[in-house]
């Protein structure tokens with residue numbers, strides 16, 4: 077095996093979802109965030125629509141996002157069901173992160189179906205996640221149930237959609253391989 081393949085295997089096989097409670101609070105330099113985003117841009121894309129769009133919340137920008145998520149939770153929850161702990165937890169996920177990136181897509185219905193745009197965006201997110209892993213940055217893709225409400229907050233156009241938030245922060249967790257059922261259970265070979 078080549079050194080490149082060995083390095084790639086290790087990054088792919090040790091990529092994990094790492095959540096804000098495990099973030100150290102150390103700031104991720106802008107240059108590192110830029111490297112992670114730059115690699116998103118090399119994802120495959122049918123008919124070169126390049127549908128991935130991102131909004132980066134960092135510094136005071138995180139307060140705006142935390143306010144939005146907290147306010148949205150409060151507005152959508154009946155007063156008798158409102159939980160102060162959940163409201164605080166929603167905000168703290170953002171404030172404990174060094175950076176949160178809204179993952180969005182721009183649709184081109186005249187060129188490709190929406191599922192292909194979403195697939196390309198997911199490829200872009202995987203590029204980001206693997207790059208983050210290689211740079212010791214913890215990250216996870218969060219898909220809140222109320223994503224439709226994000227459009228106005230993010231200033232998205234009619235052909236754009238938000239498909240999640242990418243939380244990021246340095247961490248000190250040991251390397252852990254994810255548990256998966258064997259690949260042999262998921263593959264059929266046709267050889268004759």
Ligand SMILES: Cc1cc2nc3c(=O)[nH]c(=O)nc-3n(C[C@H](O)[C@H](O)[C@H](O)COP(=O)(O)O)c2cc1C
Nearest residue numbers: 091092093094198216217218219220240253254255
């Ligand atoms: C499209 C997508 C959406 C996800 N949404 C959430 C989410 O809303 N909340 C969450 O805790 N994890 C979310 N995850 C992360 C998965 O829970 C995680 O990938 C899974 O548990 C496997 O763990 P691993 O990433 O460490 O291998 C999402 C992952 C993907 C690919």
